[in-house]
Amino acid sequence: MTYVSHLGLQLVSFFDELGRTVLFLKDILKLGIKLDVSRKSVFEQIWRVTVQSLPTTALAGFFVGAIMAVQFTLQVKEFGALGFLGGLATSGTFREVGPLLIAFMLSGKVGAFTAAELGTMQVTEQIDAIRCLGANPMKEIILPRFIGIVIASFFLLAFGLMLSVGGGVLVGIVFSNISPEEYVRHIPTVVTFPSIAGGLYKCFVFATLLATICTYKGYTTRGGAKGVGRSVVSTSVATMVGIVIADWLTSLTAEAVLMFFIRG
Amino acid sequence: MIEFQNVKKSFGDREILKGISFFVSKGEILFILGTSGTGKSVTLKNIVGLLKPSSGNIVVDGEDITQFSEDQLFAIRKKCGMVFQHPALFDSLSVFENVAFGLKRHESLSENEIRDRVHESLELVNISGIDDKLPSEISYGMQKRVSLARTIALRPAVLLFDEPTTGLDPITTNSVNQLIQDLSRKLKTTSLVVSHDMHCALKIADRIIVLDKGQIVDEGSVDEILESQSELVRDFLLEARAGGES
Numbered sequence: 001m002t003y004v005s006h007l008g009l010q011l012v013s014f015f016d017e018l019g020r021t022v023l024f025l026k027d028i029l030k031l032g033i034k035l036d037v038s039r040k041s042v043f044e045q046i047w048r049v050t051v052q053s054l055p056t057t058a059l060a061g062f063f064v065g066a067i068m069a070v071q072f073t074l075q076v077k078e079f080g081a082l083g084f085l086g087g088l089a090t091s092g093t094f095r096e097v098g099p100l101l102i103a104f105m106l107s108g109k110v111g112a113f114t115a116a117e118l119g120t121m122q123v124t125e126q127i128d129a130i131r132c133l134g135a136n137p138m139k140e141i142i143l144p145r146f147i148g149i150v151i152a153s154f155f156l157l158a159f160g161l162m163l164s165v166g167g168g169v170l171v172g173i174v175f176s177n178i179s180p181e182e183y184v185r186h187i188p189t190v191v192t193f194p195s196i197a198g199g200l201y202k203c204f205v206f207a208t209l210l211a212t213i214c215t216y217k218g219y220t221t222r223g224g225a226k227g228v229g230r231s232v233v234s235t236s237v238a239t240m241v242g243i244v245i246a247d248w249l250t251s252l253t254a255e256a257v258l259m260f261f262i263r264g
Numbered sequence: 265m266i267e268f269q270n271v272k273k274s275f276g277d278r279e280i281l282k283g284i285s286f287f288v289s290k291g292e293i294l295f296i297l298g299t300s301g302t303g304k305s306v307t308l309k310n311i312v313g314l315l316k317p318s319s320g321n322i323v324v325d326g327e328d329i330t331q332f333s334e335d336q337l338f339a340i341r342k343k344c345g346m347v348f349q350h351p352a353l354f355d356s357l358s359v360f361e362n363v364a365f366g367l368k369r370h371e372s373l374s375e376n377e378i379r380d381r382v383h384e385s386l387e388l389v390n391i392s393g394i395d396d397k398l399p400s401e402i403s404y405g406m407q408k409r410v411s412l413a414r415t416i417a418l419r420p421a422v423l424l425f426d427e428p429t430t431g432l433d434p435i436t437t438n439s440v441n442q443l444i445q446d447l448s449r450k451l452k453t454t455s456l457v458v459s460h461d462m463h464c465a466l467k468i469a470d471r472i473i474v475l476d477k478g479q480i481v482d483e484g485s486v487d488e489i490l491e492s493q494s495e496l497v498r499d500f501l502l503e504a505r506a507g508g509e510s
């Protein structure tokens with residue numbers, strides 16, 4: 001009984017936190033819609049996130065492509081359909097595992113960094129100081145970071161996906177014995193516009209999710225250095241779980257949209 | 265200048281301030297003494313609207329600010345300058361930019377006027393020649409002074425100090441005490457200092473309030489506090505004497 005009620009309380013506090021995060025996002029969007037934000041600080045954030053995460057994203061993208069190519073080689077070889085390897089591997093990477101794995105990498109890097117940075121600003125009273133000195137921290141601190149992370153993460157994810165083709169080509173050469181031309185020839189056949197759009201849609205959703213969670217967790221940090229640690233950990237957990245759930249939801253909605261518009 | 269009327273503040277079901285009432289008169293230096301975690305910082309943050317009381321009223325300069333919106337609080341925050349316990353300087357901004365931060369938002373001054381005001385404020389805290397340094401490049405005591413300069417740059421009528429001497433060595437502590445006294449004289453400010461440092465309070469306070477577990481347990485002039493029968497106050501006094509001799 002106590003175990004059940006404990007579980008119940010946890011569930012309640014989970015939805016509590018979820019609700020607060022959504023309200024936080026609403027506040028950001030309400031401010032963001034006015035476009036009243038310093039461009040300089042947005043560009044600073046885009047630059048920072050990009051420089052910080054470009055190597056990780058590139059590496060992750062490249063290897064996701066390579067892994068998928070290896071898997072698909074094992075599958076299609078039996079059917080003598082190696083010609084379709086490039087198309088199938090790329091499609092699978094773009095639509096599903098690519099965005100997912102690269103987003104995981106980004107959450108570890110950008111998410112943790114931002115949560116720690118904002119958390120430190122909160123516990124060292126910098127956020128309070130900003131308010132006292134007549135500025136709005138949501139506008140001057142949170143909004144530029146949010147926009148910067150969404151934009152930079154979106155492009156990093158897309159960039160990672162592009163590199164995944166490179167990873168696939170390399171595996172094609174050294175593992176599956178097909179030439180790069182052969183590998184890419186059927187990519188346009190299998191990877192249609194909807195699967196690219198679907199992949200980019202995912203990238204955008206993941207980027208927004210990551211930006212929302214890490215700014216929210218950082219901004220609401222309490223309790224000194226320990227609190228900052230807690231925020232970083234809960235940012236990682238929340239973004240990973242959130243990304244998995246969002247992956248499923250976006251696949252579902254993308255499918256529904258396709259059914260509606262294309263297949264009638 | 266500032267009046268608390270039966271102010272209570274809870275976080276969730278934890279009541280931190282259990283109904284406190286006091287006033288700060290114009291021009292005085294009032295100390296609120298209390299051990300860590302009794303709600304001293306919470307008390308200060310309520311005055312500038314960083315936190316809202318759960319019940320009760322706070323009056324600043326004749327205005328009841330309890331229900332003030334963030335926009336209305338703008339003027340209150342110019343009038344009541346908060347000096348945080350942490351230096352709370354912005355890491356990515358230079359010392360000069362830190363001190364100019366509030367000026368750019370609260371007042372419409374020209375570049376030259378801002379520069380003059382920044383230097384004047386830094387001089388008031390006995391600092392010069394570190395305009396371009398980043399907060400991470402100067403010592404902790406120095407950071408606290410810059411933080412004070414940033415607050416007084418707005419020429420507030422009231423200064424709210426959150427543990428101004430905590431974490432400082434004895435010599436810096438003395439100079440900070442001296443600063444608080446000088447500033448109230450030079451800028452004719454009213455000062456509310458929260459602290460657990462009885463030694464400082466005895467030196468510079470006009471009046472002392474003792475806070476314990478969210479309630480006021482004693483209140484009076486320095487002489488009255490010295491005669492207090494309250495156990496907590498006696499402990500504080502013993503501590504201060506021991507500290508004073510070493």
Ligand SMILES: Nc1ncnc2c1ncn2[C@@H]1O[C@H](COP(=O)(O)OP(=O)(O)O)[C@@H](O)[C@H]1O
Pocket residue numbers: 222275280298299300301302303304305306307
């Ligand atoms: N924003 C907040 N949310 C929840 N609890 C808080 C908050 N601010 C302070 N507290 C709690 O209120 C109590 C008193 O805090 P504080 O006023 O900072 O004490 P001190 O007297 O040391 O300055 C502490 O137990 C602290 O955990």
Ligand SMILES: [Mg+2]
Pocket residue numbers: 304305306349426427
């Ligand atoms: Mg405190």
